[in-house]
Amino acid sequence: MEKNKFGKILAVAQNVLNECIRHKVLNILFVFALALIGGSLLIEELSPGAQGRTLINVGYANMEIFGFLTLMLSIFIMTFEEVEMRNLWLSLTKPISRSSYLLGKFLGITFVLLLTIAVMSIIIMGIAFFGRISLNLNYILIVYSMTLGLLLTIAFTLAFISIATNLTTGLIFSSFVFLIGHLTEHLKAIIENPLTSEAVKVALFIVYYITPNFSIFNLKDKAYMVDGRFDLSYILLITLYAAVYTFISLLIGTRAFKKKEL
């Protein structure tokens, strides 16, 4: 690793974070808070007997949706400014390699995401506290697994943008992968179905093994199936899974970004 490389990555990351704050990406949190607090008042009335559970489930869903929106918005803003406003040319005139730049961008967007998730978690905890809803360790594990899934989304979105000819194509592709990634658990059942034709099986087989399996990060749909808390070995396994996929995505992304004509 070249000297001071990590410092350069951090500098890019800090710049990304500052830019996202400057562009008011974090305003999304106000919408989140409003949706959740407003929703909690409605749920109180509409869901007798299951208010606490519904409120927390709405919180999880909002957290995932708003987290996804935050990262997509951050990537869009950053990449748009780089390409359309030629900011990237200015950055790359400095002694910084393209791979460091991409890694810095990944780290910066990760910071934005973590900040957003942290604030959203606190809002949910506040609502749970005032609503006298008990949250256990599962809450932290669900948020953690959700964050892993979103981190992986950042990595492959950056990889797609580096490969794709333009920003919109990259974002659309990554959204596709995000959607297909949630399907993978069900794809296996379709592959095993004897009625599925061979050609389709092959196509699905490729998709099944190439796209990341996002359903493994979806602990919120399994929360009521466990007594006590989630198995820690499973949490370690999904952490490893996310780390490997993120590494591969970033590797592909940096290779593509190095060769990309700007």
Added chain:
Amino acid sequence: MTLKSCLILGFSLLFLIVTTVTIGNSTFYGKNFKSFPFKESKKDPFYVFLSSISGFRILVSDFLWMDAVQYLGDLENGKENYKQIYPKARDIITLDPNFTYPYIAVSGILFFELNEKDKAIEFIKYGIEQNPNYWQLSLYLAAYTYSKDDNLRMVVLNIKSAIKQENHPPMLERILGSIYLKLAKKEPKNKDFWMGEAIKLWAEMYEHPSEPENRVYAEEKLRKAGILKN
């Protein structure tokens, strides 16, 4: 055509195939659950499938519960004797079999309000099967079986299963003791057996009381039975 364009085209085609095939095979999800909820499920299995793949299965079941509550709140639906409540409840538990409140609420409505006792019992039994550690369901089943055909043996069975759970209310143990006494009176042939069961229960309550009141109660009963002496 460049390699990149070919890749993009290929990926789009693959996505199209995956979507088509997945939608076409949506019933497989239903097949996995066909044993109970799908027989009379009101919603199409595709609806269930979609909520599952979107990653918001539990949330959709919460929304369906809200819908069911609104249905019950509308007096107009009373004219048709709230006949849709059962299929609605089945939809909810299809999505989340561990959502315990609909089992209690809907079985209660079916049993006491709509006089569909067998349906209510079948529904709560399914709930117990899915949530064996949730003692309230066993208690409700005990109440239904007693109310339906005065079946005290079933009540005993269900209360015994409820008090096995750590968080059961201590009062249940005292109720079980009273039911043993009632059974001893009701079945003179098995009087010794039921009295033996009652004494075993009180001895356990006396030795390991789940609350101080239970120990006092057990002590009093054991003295009355002549087991404990001054």
